[in-house]
Amino acid sequence: MQRLLAALLVVVLVFSSIGCENVFIGGAIRPGTTSVDGFVSILQISTVDGTTTVTFVTLLSNGTSSTFGFCGDQRPRFPINQNVRAEFHPGTPCNSLVTIVVL
Numbered sequence: 089m090q091r092l093l094a095a096l097l098v099v100v101l102v103f104s105s106i107g108c109e110n111v112f113i114g115g116a117i118r119p120g121t122t123s124v125d126g127f128v129s130i131l132q133i134s135t136v137d138g139t140t141t142v143t144f145v146t147l148l149s150n151g152t153s154s155t156f157g158f159c160g161d162q163r164p165r166f167p168i169n170q171n172v173r174a175e176f177h178p179g180t181p182c183n184s185l186v187t188i189v190v191l
Contacts (some may be wrong), residue, residue: 121186124156125149125173128166142182147172157182 126147136142136157143162146155156174159182166172171191176183 120177121175122178122183123173123175124154125171125191126154127171128168129153130155131163131166131168133161133163136181140181145174158185159183 124147126149128145129148130144130146132144134142134144141160142157143160143166144155144157145162145166146153156176158174158176159179162185165185165188166174167190173189173191175186175188177186
């Protein structure tokens with residue numbers, strides 16, 4: 089009975105929020121993906137776990153640098169000295185690329 093009441097409350101809240109015209113429920117967010125953007129400053133390729141090829145990309149954004157490891161040889165997809173946006177699925181030992189856009 090409590091589950092039914094909780095589900096009914098959620099449905100009522102969602103429908104009442106939609107009436108405010110400020111709620112958007114859509115497919116712009118891909119579940120399980122992360123997006124980063126920045127200026128490509130360093131590319132390195134390496135092997136981890138003895139078998140997995142990983143491309144390490146250092147991106148500069150707002151005065152800070154962040155390094156990401158992507159599965160496989162992704163160097164052609166990350167042009168040096170260009171701004172890019174990368175969308176990926178986080179993983180171990182490397183992240184799986186979904187899309188890359190040169191900005």
